[in-house]
Amino acid sequence: MxxxxxxxxxxxxxxxxxxxxxxxxxxxxxxxxxxxxxxxxxxxxxxxxxxxxxxxxxxxxxxxxxxxxxxxxIDSHSLSRIREALKHFVRDWSDAGSSERSVIFQPILSAVSTLPAPSRSRSRVLVPGSGLGRLAHEISQLGYDVTACELSAYMNGAFRFLLDSEMTTTVYQHEIHPYAHWWSHSRNTADLFRGIRFPDVIPRLAEEETVGLHLTEGDFLALNAPTPLAGSDSSRANGYDFIVTLFFIDTSVNILSTLEQIHKLLKPGGTWVNLGPLLWCSSAQARLELTLEELFDAMEAVGFAVAGGRDGNDDDEPDCMKRRTIPCEYTHDDKAMMRWIYEAEFWVARKYERQAALVGTSIVTIQ
Amino acid sequence: MxxxxxxxxxxxxxxxxxxxxxxxxxxxxxxxxxxxxxxxxxxxxxxxxxxxxxxxxxxxxxxxxxxxxxxxxIDSHSLSRIREALKHFVRDWSDAGSSERSVIFQPILSAVSTLPAPSRSRSRVLVPGSGLGRLAHEISQLGYDVTACELSAYMNGAFRFLLDSEMTTTVYQHEIHPYAHWWSHSRNTADLFRGIRFPDVIPRLAEEETVGLHLTEGDFLALNAPTPLAGSDSSRANGYDFIVTLFFIDTSVNILSTLEQIHKLLKPGGTWVNLGPLLWCSSAQARLELTLEELFDAMEAVGFAVAGGRDGNDDDEPDCMKRRTIPCEYTHDDKAMMRWIYEAEFWVARKYERQAALVGTSIVTIQ
Structure with missing residues (x-):
């Protein structure tokens, strides 16, 4: 400048x-x-x-x-990734991010809270694309065994900084000025240069072999279905009870591979909870860029049933499980003269007990 | 794809x-x-x-x-400019664009309508960055002599296509599919591929020397103040009575040059009407990226007074002239799962009768 x-x-x-x-x-x-x-x-x-x-x-x-x-x-691409990671401190771990978080976390936490509390410590949850880990932390606070999975070293480094008992010892210990770098859409310099303190709570990983929050640094597509937790009597099959994707699936190079991997990693009858937009990574990279309608077709082809139906009209499901549109923001600056509103889609989908295949234009299940 | x-x-x-x-x-x-x-x-x-x-x-x-x-x-940059020009057909000249237009045009048309109708044909209005010209056309329909000024050949070519009596003869003659190219944030293919017909009204330029709509293809910064229109008795000074900037000033490489040029081209006491965001062109290009507060300081330094005061609290001005924030969109797709909301700023500013200069930290006028 x-x-x-x-x-x-x-x-x-x-x-x-x-x-x-x-x-x-x-x-x-x-x-x-x-x-x-x-x-x-x-x-x-x-x-x-x-x-x-x-x-x-x-x-x-x-x-x-x-x-x-x-x-x-450092190149400009790395710089933008670092700035993005800094903004995730705000989104995930500051008071300033709490309103943004509540809009996107609450529907997910409600959906996974339908499982009775005593069963949760015997249930595994996976959060792919977990970023700085706040959602995974919140789900672990409900009593689940949660694995956060994140590929980006920018995100993992920032999360490790919070998890580290030497680097982060007290709440609000750190401060950043996440809006100082971009001078557009600003009313005054004080807003632009304001500091944000974090973390509002201190996250810690669970010890090996204990129930709580775990972190896997790597590609979600390379994961294998985990063995059942001790005391898990409801199902002895491998796999997660829940997979939770938040602002994740549209980052897929091949969305069909992502759907298949979610399907593979879930136990039979397991639950996929999704909230997010459909901002496909640039067309040069994304192999397919599906509409919402096509995505639901693909989910059925892979072996998922949307809870409450695509239109959310099935009264057999509680409202908190039904597909709906949730206007929300992403690492937004509440003082800026600009807002990006995603009309994100929320759905809960269950894995068929039997593998599905697409024959002709109709979906049938095969033995 | x-x-x-x-x-x-x-x-x-x-x-x-x-x-x-x-x-x-x-x-x-x-x-x-x-x-x-x-x-x-x-x-x-x-x-x-x-x-x-x-x-x-x-x-x-x-x-x-x-x-x-x-x-x-054709390269990808040109392609994105062409797609932008196509979307301006929707914004400026289709029924689908009418709701977006009404939000951003109405405050401007109200402000210029405060001049009594009989005076308008003796008054000149300049619209820099006029794009496909709908706002300039609307102001000319109020009875003003309006000059639309646009630098981009992409925009000028598209506007000429509408103005040309051989190319565009009837309303809704042309059709484009402006959302077909970007497959993100789409609910279904029918929305993505829908056609938009235009123009909803047919614009025509005024003959030389007659009052109406004129087009200047070129750089606003190179314009000179025009001579008074025939019958213009209120002031014999050169210059425009109104300059109207809509989503324009933040495209400035040097905002101070833009402010000085608006000041220079207005008659003494002339009126500048602005509506738009502060999305400065990328930092490598924009010499200064001001906050709204700094912009008002710069306007005073150059010789403008904001009607109703910066905070819009001066009751001597009618409400339609007062500075206010107007949430609005820009070439938006009302079917998409995404919205960009600009909290655009509207203001009316008047040129001081005498040139102003900044001395120390206070603004004084000099003889």
Whole structure:
């Protein structure tokens, strides 16, 4: 921004000075340093954790990377991913994000709360694309055994920073200025530069072998169905009782592979809870970009039945299980002069007891 | 999209076929041809009009371009500009666009309607960044002499296509499928592929020297203040009585130059009416990216007073002149599962009788 600003003429620079624009550029430079405390903390946590896993020192780990990696300047794509991860601190772990969270979490938490509390500790839940993990944490607070699965190292590093008992010890310990970088749609500088403190609660992973919150860093498509938890008597089949996808399925390169994987990982009769938009990753990358109608057809072809029917008209289901449209936002800035409203779709779908196949234009089940 | 689709495996292709995905790809190819009727018409109109202006034949004009121009394949940037121009047919000249138009046009038309009707034919209005010209047309229908000014050849070609008495002869003559190209956020294929007919009314330019709608194709920053219209007795100064900017000022590379040019082109006491967001063109291009507060400071520095005060609290002004926030959309698709809501700012500002300069941190007028 400074490089652009210096190109204006002397008279305009005088006006810019009187407007306080040069001071604002200086303040941005300071806030970038404040934000860097969080990003440095993330890097420290990541080095230490991955070094522990590899049983080497952090310095040894770092020096083991090729110099091209250690010295590569950050590119604009990485920068935007880092800024996105910072905004997820707000969305997932700050008071400022609570209104956005309540809109998208509440329908999901209501749907998984239909299982009686005593059964929950014997039930596994998977949250693919779990980001900074707040939803997975909330579901684990209901008493479930929850696995958060996230592919992005940007997200995993940021989440590890919160999970780490040395890096994050108290609530509201950290501060970032997540809106300082983009000066459009802003009413005043105070709003633009405001700080957000986090986390509002401190998340911790469960010990190995105990029920609680677990993290798998990797590709959801590579997961295998887990064995049943101890005491799980209702079904001895492998697989998850629930899979919960929030703003996830439209990130699929091949949505059919995603549907098949959700189907494969669920126990027979298991439940898939989804909330999100249909913003397919750019057409060059996404193999198929389905309409909602086509997506429901594909779900039936793969072996899912939408609870309450596609139109949410089946009265045999409680309302909290029925398909509906939920207007919501995503890492929004409530002070900005702009809002992106997703008319996201919520549905609960159950895995057929038997595998389904598509024959002709009708869906039939095969033995 | 077809190139991405063919990369999926045989089993998925079978599901895709059953979903009707291959038929949908075929239908898109057909609709691209339908849309091409409009874009071909635009090119024909442009060639003929510019040939007339240069007193050569259309074929001679075309052959006079270097072969590199004639044979350059269209790039993705041009394609997105063409799609944007097509969406402006919907926004400006279709029934489907009327609700979006009414939200953003009505405040502006109310503000310029405060001038009594008999004075209007002696008053000049400038609409910079006029796009496909509907707002300028509407203001001319109130009785004003209106100059639409637009830099983009994409927009000007499309507007010429409507203005041309050979290309556009009847209402709803043309049809496009403006939402066919982007398959995200769609509920069903019928919505995605729907056709929009236009124009709902037929615009025509005024003859030279007569009061009505005029078009200047070029850069607003290069315009000079016009001489007074015949019969204009209230002020013999050069300049426009009104300048109307709609979704325009944030496209400025240097907003201070834009403010100075609006100031220069207005008559003393002339009126600037603005409605729009503050989505500054990308930081690499925009020299300054001001907050709303800074923008008002800059306006005062350049020589404008906001009608009713910045907070819209001055009761000496009628409500229709007061600064306010107007939630609105921009070339939106009312069937899509996504909405972009701009909290756009509306204001009326008047040019000081005397030039203003900024001294210290306070605004003073100089003789």
């Amino acid at each position: 400074r490089a652009s600003y210096v190109l204006i003429g002397r008279t305009h620079k005088r006006i810019g000075y009187e407007l306080g624009y040069t001071k604002k550029l200086d303040r941005l430079a300071e806030l970038i340093q404040v934000n860097a405390k969080a990003t440095d903390g993330i890097v420290t946590a990541m080095r230490r954790i991955y070094a522990q896993e590899l049983s080497v020192s952090s310095a040894t780990l770092w020096s083991s990377f090729p110099s091209t990696v250690r010295e590569t300047p | 077809r190139a991405s689709y063919v990369l999926i495996g045989r089993t998925h292709k079978r599901i895709g076929y059953e979903l009707g995905y291959t038929k949908k790809l075929d239908r898109l190819a057909e609709l691209i041809q339908v849309n091409a009727k409009a874009t071909d018409g635009i090119v024909t109109a442009m060639r003929r009009i510019y040939a007339q202006e240069l007193s050569v034949s259309s074929a001679t004009l075309w052959s006079s371009f270097p072969s590199t121009v004639r044979e350059t394949p």
